[in-house]
Amino acid sequence: MNRVCVIGAGSTKYGRLKEGIVELAVNASRDAIKSAGIEARDVQYAFISNVFGVADRQVHLAPVIMSDLGLMNVPGLTVESACGSGSIAFREAYANVAAGFYDVVLVVGVEKVTHTGTARSTTLFSYCSDFFYEGGSGVSFPGLFASMARAYMNRYGATEEDLAMVAVKNHEHGLLNPKAHIRKRITVGDVLESPPVASPLKLLDCCPFSDGASAVILASEEYAKSHGLEYVQVIGSGRGASPATLQDREDITAIPSTRAAAQQAFKQAGIEPKDVDFAEVHDCFTIAEIVDVEDLGFFPKGKGAEAVKQGVTRLGGDLPINPSGGLKSKGHPIGATGVGQVAEVYEQLLGRAGERQVKGAEIALTHNFGATGASCAVHIFRRV
Template sequence: MSKAYVVGAGQSDFGSFPEESYRSLFTTAYENALDSVPSGVSPGDIDEAYVGTLGVGGRQLGLSGPAVTEHVGLDGVPCTRVENACAAGGYAVRQAVMAVRSGMADVVLAGGFEVMTDVSGESVRYWLGVSGETEWERLSGTTFAGVYAQMARAHMETYDTTAEQLSRVAVKNHENGAKNPHAHLQFSCSLEDAQSAPTVAEPLTLYHCCPTTDGAACVLIVSEDVVEQYTDDRIRVAGVGAASDAVGLFQRETYTGIPASRQAATRAYETAGIGPEDVDFAEVHDCFAIAELLAYEDLGFCDRGHAGSFVESGATALDGELPINTSGGLKSKGHPIGATGTGQVVEVFKQLSGRAGDRQLETPRYGLTHNVGGSGGAAVVHVFERERERDSRTTEVDQ
């Protein structure tokens, strides 16, 4: 079985772009990914493509993958659309890794896109809601903010997690996002801002919720047989894990964790041959502040029930022992559903190749991405390893 490597990754800006289309956003991400490869990649090198998208607004539901790959000139390249709610992008990356590891392809494009800001708020809620349990959640009026609010309340009552600790997640991620030129919300917020913001679903305030976002991101994954043609800076996909679970929150065994995340993480660590203590930084799925706290525990970064004190300690800050969401996360960078998982890999690629600009960490070796669909019906975790020391560090190429 071949090893898989990330040799390039790029994204569009994330935000609200009424002048852009899903094709133009994908083109930007694709071109930035090609430009990030040290030795260059020709479109003719690409054997296969996987594209994640939910299709918010109903755009191109039938053939959304070929619609974007044909637009960028990948004529004849087989393209498969991947839809797994908010985990679509992460699963597209997983499919690309599987294609390389199986020997079916040497160079694979994993992409994702979403345009969410050109429809009404009611329509956005509908399209987000289709990823929830239909009869007993969506049709009864429960939104995802309401579902995650239930998880937040359960965690607070079980483990004495506080609203201030939820707000500290927002403050940290906005601080990181303010350093990211591609982020949707490029501004800092204070603890008071986060705590005093309007309530969306008790106990979650506006600052505890990610924005609806337009954007695209692409990742280039190659086999060990060809990696040296493209780079000397080897970033290996060391571990992959995925899991599914009941779509409805009420159908699961717990409200204070996401079992699919735990199972996916266990599998990713096993295939990588490492444990959570070896991870240097991570991009986790923080669609709501409570989701990041749950991820700390589900991924093994802290003991069950200790997530609130973990973020409060500063451990997950940019200068902490385990920086989380250096990109700003979904909270600040944004959450264009199909592009979220691929966008997480873009940040890991930048950090491991020394291209993260003002957010750059010092010589990380292992980075992790964690992408969740819905409220936990699907989850996928990837572990990436920088195999070879860089000859020189790039100072400012955040593109």
């Protein structure tokens, strides 16, 4: 296998945006190409990560995006794995470069949903569940994660206040990110007093619906070196799967796909969880970050909430989690999210993350999943 690296990254702001799906994707891709210091025509293939193109009246995104980049003859492919599409598209790009099919590949993730409103967006997202048992029986994604939260709180004694601490932390981080969707300091009281969405989760336990796009450029390390490009190495890549429904999980308080993907990525990288300097994890809801940091091996099962309470996962703590603000504050344009995590890692490991810089970071991990973790990818990166 060829060694693979990330040579460029770009992101639009996340939020309620006026641009359409194609313009967002093209803008992020242009910025990624420029940051890589390559010519657009050096891109040989593209993976597009998107779920709800149909909501903005555009599917078959690859030729449209590539044509607007002036790359009419460069093929691409759309990858859909619900909220995990971005990391899973990245994984496919990684595999293609590692296998030697291409030297330079663009991964661009994009989503445009906020114009559809809350009820429609809630419905669209519910199509990412096993619809017969879940979305089609009335449950939303907040409801699915709320069901995990109730089981977790019952088993491990975590409280609604504990969950709220995750939101408070990630909003503190997001305040330092100029591209974050919700840049607002909040308190535990604000979270507890916010309106119920799906009990025990309240509005401020939930990430927002966001529009946005992120793009990264992968290359073989040989290509990057021979062209004198700056880069960060991809040292581990893992994929996992879980039963599509919550009812089929042996343990509703854990996500098997995270564990599988993390084990593969750590094994390939030849490192352990304690070697990671910071991580971007899938905090679509406050409970998710608590479960994630346990399943990734950072904290023992049942202790994820304790880590947040003690400040271990804050910027400046021993293991900053979601220095970008995470899905909770930075926002969650679902096709873009997993790619945006890689863009954050690229900026951080090159020391370009401004006020939210994790000082001295050398090794970083990204974790992103689809639905309630039915599909997951984990990647590990190293500063050169």
